[in-house]
Amino acid sequence: MISRIRDYTYDPRFIEYAEAEALKMVTHLFTDAGRTWRQAAKRNSMGRLIFEAMQEEMRGPIGRSIRLQAERNAAIIKSLPLDVAKQVNEHVLREAMKGTRASEIAEQIKVFFPEASKAKANVIARTEVSKTSTALTQARCEYVGADWYIWRTSEDARVRDSHKLMDDVIVKWSDPPSPEKLDGAKRAFGHYHAGEIFNCRCYTEPVLDLDQFTWPAKVYYGGRIQRMTRKQFQKIA
Ligand SMILES: [Zn+2]
Structure with a gap:
């Protein structure tokens, strides 16, 4: 299953999509943190640096970290059928990149799970979404040297x-x-x-x-x- 997910994350269509999304990130990413990024962009040269970093990121270490996180997610939810796992991963990535809040994504993800595993789905969805957000912010910070x-x-x-x-x-x-x-x-x-x-x-x-x-x-x-x-x-x- 991990290799199937990997195929998907290295799919040129996904990378193309991800690169387009990376451009939008500077205005969208993380509802709360986003305000700070935007303020920083207005105030100082760090903002410009971040914007350029975001354009590059899907080709560099951040793209790698997003793909790694997707694989980790896949491993964690391996008890679910493959098509469900894949759908959840795609959904988390797409929404996280749009800047949707973790709690909202967790809510959306519930529709992918069979009734019996709803409780488990809640914990998985919330935890995985917020871990993905943290991994993204960490990768970005590393890229611009924010310790x-x-x-x-x-x-x-x-x-x-x-x-x-x-x-x-x-x-x-x-x-x-x-x-x-x-x-x-x-x-x-x-x-x-x-x-x-x-x-x-x-x-x-x-x-x-x-x-x-x-x-x-x-x-x-x-x-x-x-x-x-x-x-x-x-x-x-
Ligand atoms: Zn907490």
Whole structure:
């Protein structure tokens, strides 16, 4: 099945489509983070750089990371019939690239699943969609040399306590936190980025401009959350 999915992701028609979509990304990608990308594009040369990066990305490391994620998704949902798995993958990719929010895509994906596995479908869809979003943002950040992101939660009552703790915290891509450990929980799930664990609706927002914060700001550094002034952050960034 993975090789079938791979055939599809390397299909020239898909790549052609993906390249066309990459051009649109600068205005569409990630409803919330998108605002920041656009503001950055207006304000400084970083925006132009990102736009050019997006034009290139389907041919470069980001295209690769999208395809890798598609393969990973395929492996995770291998208990489903192949045609369903393929449809789900295509749908997730198409919608994620359009900038549709993870929660909305998860809702859309439910129609692909047989009634009996709806509950499982929910968890798979939400988790996979948000992992794909995080992978995309990470790949983009790497491409433009942005080493940090801001952990954002959906800021509602359903956010788990350990993730509430992470809200608005600046995190380095190379040093993911263990939110459960920071929260003193008995059961931890290892170190991971926003959106990378089951049922997590948190998302990542790239740090492109230090003017976007009110300093001092919360930074995950040295295994704990610290309040840092702009100067302190610049020293470690
Ligand atoms: Zn979360």
